Amino acid sequence: MATSVSQPPEHIRLAELWRDPYPAYRYLREHDPVAWVPEAGRYLVTRFEDIMHVERHPETYLSSENPSLMTRSIGETLLRQDGAAHRRLRRAAEGPLRPRIVKEHWLPVFRRHAEDILATVAERGEGDLFRDVAGPFAARNLAALLGLRGVGDTEMQEWSQAIIDAGGNYGEDPEIWARCARAVSDLDTAMDDVLPVLRRAPDHSVISSMLHADDPLTEDEIRTNVRVFLGGGLNEPRDSMAAAAYALLTHDDQRRDVEADPALWKRVFEEAVRWVSPIGMYPRRVAERTELAGRVLEPGDKLGVVVASGNRDERIFARPDAFDIHRTDTSHVAFGGGPHFCLGTWVSRAGVGQIGLPLLFRKLSGLRLTETEIPFGGWVFRGPLRLPAAWDV
Numbered sequence: 001m002a003t004s005v006s007q008p009p010e011h012i013r014l015a016e017l018w019r020d021p022y023p024a025y026r027y028l029r030e031h032d033p034v035a036w037v038p039e040a041g042r043y044l045v046t047r048f049e050d051i052m053h054v055e056r057h058p059e060t061y062l063s064s065e066n067p068s069l070m071t072r073s074i075g076e077t078l079l080r081q082d083g084a085a086h087r088r089l090r091r092a093a094e095g096p097l098r099p100r101i102v103k104e105h106w107l108p109v110f111r112r113h114a115e116d117i118l119a120t121v122a123e124r125g126e127g128d129l130f131r132d133v134a135g136p137f138a139a140r141n142l143a144a145l146l147g148l149r150g151v152g153d154t155e156m157q158e159w160s161q162a163i164i165d166a167g168g169n170y171g172e173d174p175e176i177w178a179r180c181a182r183a184v185s186d187l188d189t190a191m192d193d194v195l196p197v198l199r200r201a202p203d204h205s206v207i208s209s210m211l212h213a214d215d216p217l218t219e220d221e222i223r224t225n226v227r228v229f230l231g232g233g234l235n236e237p238r239d240s241m242a243a244a245a246y247a248l249l250t251h252d253d254q255r256r257d258v259e260a261d262p263a264l265w266k267r268v269f270e271e272a273v274r275w276v277s278p279i280g281m282y283p284r285r286v287a288e289r290t291e292l293a294g295r296v297l298e299p300g301d302k303l304g305v306v307v308a309s310g311n312r313d314e315r316i317f318a319r320p321d322a323f324d325i326h327r328t329d330t331s332h333v334a335f336g337g338g339p340h341f342c343l344g345t346w347v348s349r350a351g352v353g354q355i356g357l358p359l360l361f362r363k364l365s366g367l368r369l370t371e372t373e374i375p376f377g378g379w380v381f382r383g384p385l386r387l388p389a390a391w392d393v
């Protein structure tokens, strides 16, 4: 993850951002903080303060982008709506994801999932922590949160990936559209089973909350919005868990500190999502003529809010490229901000930071990596691509 060389925005290639975006972001922060990047078809906003400004002015910087690949593949979800329409959808979903319900109801559920998954892998002595632990753990937690029943970890991960791929299908690959359509159809079938059950017998799930809200959502609205949870609620906890595990497995001193003082696990999670932000960039659209960091923007201009860059901004963070759980500059924008601030923030903090990571290191004693070069990939979504490890049996 070197951060030395870089190039002006017109030369920035998406393939290069996918491999390692940080040198380009450093250049942009320094020389062109609201830069037109032709290959991205957007102005990339790369400084922390400008990202905060965008988030504080949602009437100027809209979330709706229509037509967008996401609305085309999964429909009009809360993520790409603004104002009162967005608030209504969000309010119907947010109850089960609030800190109190997470603490009282979801923590024990996440603990059971982590214990089951780790018990299965423990006796093997080796495996890929990304594929065998972080992926299934994120999938099982999300199925429970949503209220889906009888859906396996593999299916959840396939559906999620199919939805994500369609949201980025700029090349119009027909196979990607077809896979997303199949995932949406299979998810609809799973919803056919749970909707009548949850209508009769409410529980703590998101689908139940949408059905029984003060201003309840229609079944069509519920189906559409569950798709965005599936696309946005699985790979980020998976990737943050894998990135945090990688960080500790390559920083012995900090690993010793957290093993000696479990209160530090929270810091491990927050620092991991700052260091390698699982969502690196999300889109906004300019509503009215405005100026940002000296750049005049016109209505309809498209922005990419690059939280992965804001989280490495040297104006805010000392030694921004270093993983450091003891840093005092701890505010970050990995969960976004403003009206679309991540609804899964508290479940992720609890699931990954309080349960998944501590149990991983406790149950797999002697945990160590078995490869020295761990590949990371992505700029819109980013994380380790695999995490081969061994442990004592």
Ligand code: HEM
Binding pocket: 063, 078, 079, 080, 090, 145, 228, 229, 232, 233, 234, 236, 237, 240, 273, 277, 278, 279, 282, 283, 307, 333, 334, 335, 336, 337, 339, 340, 341, 342, 343, 344, 345, 347, 348
């Ligand atoms: C480490 C974990 C996670 C990170 C870093 C993360 C990051 C983000 C970010 C940056 C946004 C804002 C996107 C935008 O404004 O366009 C967002 C929104 C959202 N996230 Fe997360 N997320 C995480 C986990 C989750 C989980 C586990 C769930 C589901 C349980 C979830 C559900 C959502 C939803 C529904 C939204 C849209 C909220 C709205 O539009 O009002 N996220 N997330």
